[in-house]
C-alpha cells in the first residue's frame with residue numbers, strides 16, 4: 158500500500174492484517190478489508206479540533222488500497238463532545254465560515270466518498286460529534302450513548318453539515334427542539350427516532366460493527382457504489398427523474414460481470430438463501 162501523503166495520517170508498509178496508521182488524534186487500524194478508525198483524544202472527550210477533522214478528511218479522500226469498509230468509533234468514555242470549542246474563540250465571521258467549510262469537505266469525504274462507513278456510538282454524541290455520526294452510512298449505538306445539540310447554549314450554530322443531514326434523519330421538528338431547548342435524547346430514544354440503526358449493550362458496538370462491515374464488504378462493489386452515490390440522490394430527486402436514474406443504475410448493474418456471476422451462483426444452488 159502506498160503511504161498516505163497527508164502528514165496527519167501516516168501509512169505503514171506493514172502487511173494488511175497488521176497495518177496501522179495514525180495521527181496525533183486519529184488512530185487507524187487495518188483488519189483485512191475493514192479500516193477501523195478511532196477518535197483518539199479521550200482526555201478532551203474526543204473534541205473535534207482542526208487536526209482531527211483534517212485527518213478524517215485525508216483518510217477518506219484516499220483510503221488505503223484494498224479497504225472496502227470503514228468503522229468510526231471513539232476512544233474513552235465518549236464518542237465525541239463535538240467541536241473543540243477552544244478552536245473558535247478568536248475567529249471572525251470569515252474565519253468561522255472557512256472553518257465550517259473545512260468540516261463540510263471532510264464530512265463529504267465520508268458521506269460521499271468511496272467507502273461505506275459504520276459509526277459506533279457511545280457516551281456523548283454531541284454537536285459536531287452528532288454531525289460526524291450523521292455523515293456515516295450506518296450507526297450502531299451502545300446503551301450509554303446520548304445525543305445533544307448544545308449549540309444554542311454555546312451561542313453558535315451547527316457547522317458540520319448537521320442542518321442538512323439531521324433533519325433528513327430525524328425530522329426538522331426534532332432537530333429544532335434539540336437546538337432550541339437543549340433536549341438530550343437517550344440511546345433508546347435515538348433508536349426510536351432514527352438516529353441509530355442498531356442498539357446494543359455497552360461494549361458490544363464494535364463487534365456488531367465488524368460483523369456488519371463483513372457483510373457490507375461481501376456485497377458487489379457496484380451495488381455499494383449505487384447505494385452510496387445513486388440512492389441518496391434518487392431519494393431527493395423529483396419522482397420522474399428518480400425513476401429514470403433508478404432505471405439507468407439498474408441497467409448498469411445487471412450488465413456487471415460480478416452480478417452475472419452472483420445470479421448464476423444463486424440459480425445453480427451455490428449461493429446462500431435469505432434467512433429470517
Ligand code: 1HE
Pocket residue numbers: 200201202204235237238239240241242243257260281283284285286306307308311313314315316317
Ligand atoms: C472540551 C470539549 C469541547 C470537553 N471543546 N474542550 N460541545 C459541547 O458543548 C460539549 C461540551 N462538553 C461536555 O459537555 C462534557 O465535556 C462532556 C459531557 C462531553 C464530558 O464530561 P466529562 O465530565 O466526562 O469531561 P470534562 O471534565 O467536561 O472534560 C474533560 C476535558 O475535555 C476538559 O478539559 P480539561 O483541560 O479541563 O481537562 C474539557 O474542557 C474538555 N472538553 N468537551 C473543548 N467540546 C462544526 S460546529 C459544531 C458545534 C458543536 O459541536 S457545539 C457542541 C460543543
